[in-house]
Amino acid sequence: MANKNLKKILVVDDEADMRWILTNVLKKEGYRVISADDGKKAVQKVIENDPDIILLDIRMPEMDGIQVLEKVRELNPSTPVIIITAFTDIKNAVRAMKLGAYDYLIKPFDNSELLLIIERALEKKALDDEVKYLRNALEDRTNLSMRMGKSTKVDELVDKVKKVASCDFSVLILGESGTGKELVAEAIHRYSTRRMGQLVEVDCGAIPETLIESELFGYERGAFTGAYKRKKGYFEAANKGTLFLDEISNLSNSIQMKMLRAIQNKKITHLGSTELILVDVRIVCASNEDILKLVEKGTFRRDLFYRINEFRIDVPPLRERKDDILYLANMFLKEASEELSKKLEGFSEEARKLLLLYDWPGNVRELKNVVRRSVLVADEIIVPDDFPDELKKLELSHMSIDEIDHLVLQGISWKDLKKNYQRKFEKQIIEKVLCYTKGNKLKAAGLLKMDYKTLYNKVKEMGSSIEEPNGE
Numbered sequence: 342m343a344n345k346n347l348k349k350i351l352v353v354d355d356e357a358d359m360r361w362i363l364t365n366v367l368k369k370e371g372y373r374v375i376s377a378d379d380g381k382k383a384v385q386k387v388i389e390n391d392p393d394i395i396l397l398d399i400r401m402p403e404m405d406g407i408q409v410l411e412k413v414r415e416l417n418p419s420t421p422v423i424i425i426t427a428f429t430d431i432k433n434a435v436r437a438m439k440l441g442a443y444d445y446l447i448k449p450f451d452n453s454e455l456l457l458i459i460e461r462a463l464e465k466k467a468l469d470d471e472v473k474y475l476r477n478a479l480e481d482r483t484n485l486s487m488r489m490g491k492s493t494k495v496d497e498l499v500d501k502v503k504k505v506a507s508c509d510f511s512v513l514i515l516g517e518s519g520t521g522k523e524l525v526a527e528a529i530h531r532y533s534t535r536r537m538g539q540l541v542e543v544d545c546g547a548i549p550e551t552l553i554e555s556e557l558f559g560y561e562r563g564a565f566t567g568a569y570k571r572k573k574g575y576f577e578a579a580n581k582g583t584l585f586l587d588e589i590s591n592l593s594n595s596i597q598m599k600m601l602r603a604i605q606n607k608k609i610t611h612l613g614s615t616e617l618i619l620v621d622v623r624i625v626c627a628s629n630e631d632i633l634k635l636v637e638k639g640t641f642r643r644d645l646f647y648r649i650n651e652f653r654i655d656v657p658p659l660r661e662r663k664d665d666i667l668y669l670a671n672m673f674l675k676e677a678s679e680e681l682s683k684k685l686e687g688f689s690e691e692a693r694k695l696l697l698l699y700d701w702p703g704n705v706r707e708l709k710n711v712v713r714r715s716v717l718v719a720d721e722i723i724v725p726d727d728f729p730d731e732l733k734k735l736e737l738s739h740m741s742i743d744e745i746d747h748l749v750l751q752g753i754s755w756k757d758l759k760k761n762y763q764r765k766f767e768k769q770i771i772e773k774v775l776c777y778t779k780g781n782k783l784k785a786a787g788l789l790k791m792d793y794k795t796l797y798n799k800v801k802e803m804g805s806s807i808e809e810p811n812g813e
Contacts, residue, residue: 348463351392352376353383353409354425355401363396366452367459380404384412392420394462397442399426399433407437414441419469421462425450485528487672489521489705490665494657498525505652506532511604513649514627516656519706522627523587525654530583535623538582541575546591553596555612558603564613576609579622589626589649590635594642601645624649659701659708666696666708673709674723677716686722695725695732768803771796 350372352363357378364374375390377383380401387395395413399406410422424445426434434445443462446455485502489495505512506529514522523542530540548556555564559574575584592600603609604624608617626649635641659666670688678685688696692715701707715727725733771785778784786796 348394349373349375349390349392350459351383351386351390351395353378353380353386353395353401353406354398355379356398359398359425363455366455370456372459380406380409383409384416387413387416387420391417393466394459395420395422396459397422397424399424399430399437407433407440410437410440410442419466419473421466423458423462485524488524490662490668492662492664494662495665498654498656499528501652501654502528503532505529505654507534509533509623510651511624511649512626512652512654513632514625514654514656515631516627516629517658517704518629519704520656520658521705522629522656523585525656526583526585526587526625526627529625530585530623533583533623535582539579540583540585541579542585542587543575544587546588550593553592554599557596558599558609559611559618561611561613564611568613571611574609574611576603576620576622577618580620581622583623583625586624586626588628590628590630590632590641594640597642597645601642601648604645604648659704663697666701667693669705669708670696670712673712674716677713680713681716683716683719685716685719689722689724691725692723692728695728699732771799771803775800 350367352360352367352374353376354360354363355378360376360378364376367374375386375392377386381404383395383397384404386392397406397409401409406424406426410424413420413422418441421443422437422441424434424437424442425448426445427448431447434442434447437445443465444458446458485499486495489498502525512526512529514525516522526542527540530536543557545553555568555572555574557574557576559572559577560568562568562571603620607620607622609620610617632641632646632650636643636646659669667688674685674687677683696708703710711729711732712723714729715723719727771789774785774788775782778788782796782800783793786793789796
């Protein structure tokens with residue numbers, strides 16, 4: 342069992358003698374004891390002190406033990422409550438058990454019996470807390486993998502999140518737009534010891550420069566025009582939790598300086614006030630820019646960079662983790678199908694090839710948008726024609742010369758070839774057609790539906806080794 346000196350027990354009884362007896366017995370055993378003589382005070386003590394266990398009398402004026410128990414279950418359902426009752430009030434004790442009390446004692450009771458029940462209750466609470474912690478840890482690891490992919494790079498990312506989440510380091514998450522930096526920040530918070538607190542997310546690029554200070558640090562009534570009442574800022578909202586500052590590189594130098602001071606001193610001041618407010622906040626930042634380069638340019642404070650960069654996590658772009666593309670595409674397909682009430686077979690083989698060939702400059706966000714749009718326009722299965730133009734062009738640009746030959750025989754025009762092929766394939770296309778016509782440019786121009794002079798100039802410009810037959 343954990344050190345008793347670290348355990349707080351709240352004793353709630355309207356009889357002063359009973360409070361005195363219980364307090365002395367528990368203190369002799371090494372517990373820290375706080376007490377309350379009525380139900381309302383007891384609820385306030387629970388809010389202020391977060392006790393590890395509560396000894397609660399049933400019969401009290403104004404707010405009885407049952408009402409206190411119901412309130413405690415709302416505030417913190419994991420806190421064990423031991424009911425103390427007289428023999429004549431056994432029915433209420435049974436009712437309390439049904440409402441979630443851990444156990445009950447009937448007055449008069451033996452001190453050893455009391456201490457044994459307390460010890461068992463604390464052991465059960467410790468076990469429940471450990472199971473909950475491990476379950477959350479497993480869920481966080483699984484959720485992050487499920488939401489980001491199954492590649493080796495994602496596994497490495499999850500391992501970093503797991504290592505840093507359990508401590509209180511400031512974390513800097515770097516990665517291109519659309520890679521999932523906010524998912525990493527959420528996992529860090531949920532896996533941390535601060536998970537019972539708030540995760541407050543701030544998009545530093547979306548708040549106007551004139552408002553960012555008041556939003557971060559709060560303000561007093563009358564601090565500026567329109568400040569009609571006192572308002573807490575994001576730092577206070579995240580107290581005992583995590584403050585996630587997305588795109589922190591957008592902050593001005595003056596705000597960076599105030600941010601540094603707040604992080605170092607763990608104190609803030611509202612606009613329009615000189616009163617210092619203590620804040621206990623973990624800082625997680627993200628940026629799609631390399632902040633060290635901004636430091637070297639002089640646009641980001643070096644001291645703030647070192648303060649927020651206690652641990653760095655780089656989120657790789659989607660093009661560097663190809664193994665995740667089809668996994669994520671299928672996940673987004675399922676989500677979009679449910680959203681749009683459509684039942685599709687999936688992706689065709691050609692469509693899957695294109696998904697893997699594309700570089701995804703917009704990363705996971707772009708992939709999700711492409712799949713969602715494709716689900717909307719597709720019939721039974723998603724094929725390349727359901728993709729946007731940038732993927733369709735990629736399909737043609739990766740075709741082999743034999744496939745190009747097939748298109749020529751089908752009579753595809755030069756205009757269509759030029760429209761859909763990258764320029765680097767022009768020479769290959771023309772040479773392939775000239776091979777087919779045995780060097781006859783006039784016939785080749787006809788097949789390509791191209792002006793003869795245009796073809797002649799292109800052959801000359803490209804330095805083709807194929808010569809026109811005599812007599813053409």
